[in-house]
Amino acid sequence: MPERTRAVHVAAAVLRDVRGRILLARRTAGRDLAGLWEFPGGKVEPGETPAQALVREIEEELGIRVLAAEPLIAVPQAYPDKRIVLDVFEVTAWEGQPRGRERQALAWSPLEQLASYPMPPADRPVVAALTAGDRYLITPPDSERAGFLSRLDRALLAGVRRVQLRVPGMPVAALRTLATDAAIHCRARGAELLLNGEPELAAELGIGVHLKASQLMAASARPLPAGLTVAASCHDAAELAQAERLGLDFVVLGPVRATASHPAAKPLGWDGFSRLRETVSLPIYALGGMKAADVALARRHGAQGVAGIGGVWPR
Numbered sequence: 001m002p003e004r005t006r007a008v009h010v011a012a013a014v015l016r017d018v019r020g021r022i023l024l025a026r027r028t029a030g031r032d033l034a035g036l037w038e039f040p041g042g043k044v045e046p047g048e049t050p051a052q053a054l055v056r057e058i059e060e061e062l063g064i065r066v067l068a069a070e071p072l073i074a075v076p077q078a079y080p081d082k083r084i085v086l087d088v089f090e091v092t093a094w095e096g097q098p099r100g101r102e103r104q105a106l107a108w109s110p111l112e113q114l115a116s117y118p119m120p121p122a123d124r125p126v127v128a129a130l131t132a133g134d135r136y137l138i139t140p141p142d143s144e145r146a147g148f149l150s151r152l153d154r155a156l157l158a159g160v161r162r163v164q165l166r167v168p169g170m171p172v173a174a175l176r177t178l179a180t181d182a183a184i185h186c187r188a189r190g191a192e193l194l195l196n197g198e199p200e201l202a203a204e205l206g207i208g209v210h211l212k213a214s215q216l217m218a219a220s221a222r223p224l225p226a227g228l229t230v231a232a233s234c235h236d237a238a239e240l241a242q243a244e245r246l247g248l249d250f251v252v253l254g255p256v257r258a259t260a261s262h263p264a265a266k267p268l269g270w271d272g273f274s275r276l277r278e279t280v281s282l283p284i285y286a287l288g289g290m291k292a293a294d295v296a297l298a299r300r301h302g303a304q305g306v307a308g309i310g311g312v313w314p315r
């Protein structure tokens, strides 16, 4: 494999006004990615930490003083001419009134309109981190129906916003009943339900579908109309590329760690995860030996969060 060039580290800020709107800046003409909207920020200089670069860049570009910030997500992204890590911080306190000091246009976007601004590829996972769930729950294969729904409620109360119903071998009539019940519970908590491997049943029920890798590779288009979520399981660059080509909403990628359920699969490790992450701009959940407590670690490698069967469910 050719040696990879060093990634340019970029620090960028999520700034919210009192109405919860987020500040975007438009990249000026004559630079790379000109005309696209971005989170204000810029390159980390030698000898600086990303947090120091954030304070300097935000002062230079917006004339405000960052007083406190927390890491949100760091997205490794390969562009045709370079590799970057877009290291995004939530600014929780600042002084001053933002203005475009470099003649760049500014816009305050409500959260639900963020995705409609044309942005560079590295920003899609950032927008997803701001707007969608950090845990993707996959149901255990042996879920007992009654116990399952109350466990699902506990997970939803714990803040889970995405659930994949996966019950291998369940007859379609029983699956239809279970999926209907689960969809009602999810909807009541503002969460979304995806059905593993059954696009026709998902379409009939008006819920999302989660494609197996083999289904993803066999597909020539999104199997559900726009408005219904389509996700897939990926293990390598070819599957990720296919998911991006088909315009999927998000994917899971793994195994990041070795798991008892798939002992033969070679773990990617976080380094392997990051290297694959940078080849596409899809939101990606890390899978394989993940616990809910791994969300922050996953986000440091550009993941939307963690997916899992065992460790991700609340006890």
Ligand SMILES: Nc1nc2c([nH]c(=O)n2[C@H]2C[C@H](O)[C@@H](COP(=O)(O)OP(=O)(O)OP(=O)(O)O)O2)c(=O)[nH]1
Pocket (backbone or CB within 6 Å): 010, 011, 012, 031, 032, 033, 037, 038, 039, 040, 041, 042, 043, 057, 084, 086, 120, 121, 122, 123
């Ligand atoms: N600030 C920022 N940069 C982004 C985002 N998304 C994204 O791909 N980038 C890319 C664009 C650039 O290639 C790189 C940031 O470099 P930059 O050109 O803004 O750097 P800078 O502010 O230090 O300014 P300069 O080098 O042009 O003087 O990261 C984003 O949301 N915010």
Ligand SMILES: [Mg+2]
Pocket (backbone or CB within 6 Å): 040, 041, 042, 043, 061
């Ligand atoms: Mg900049």
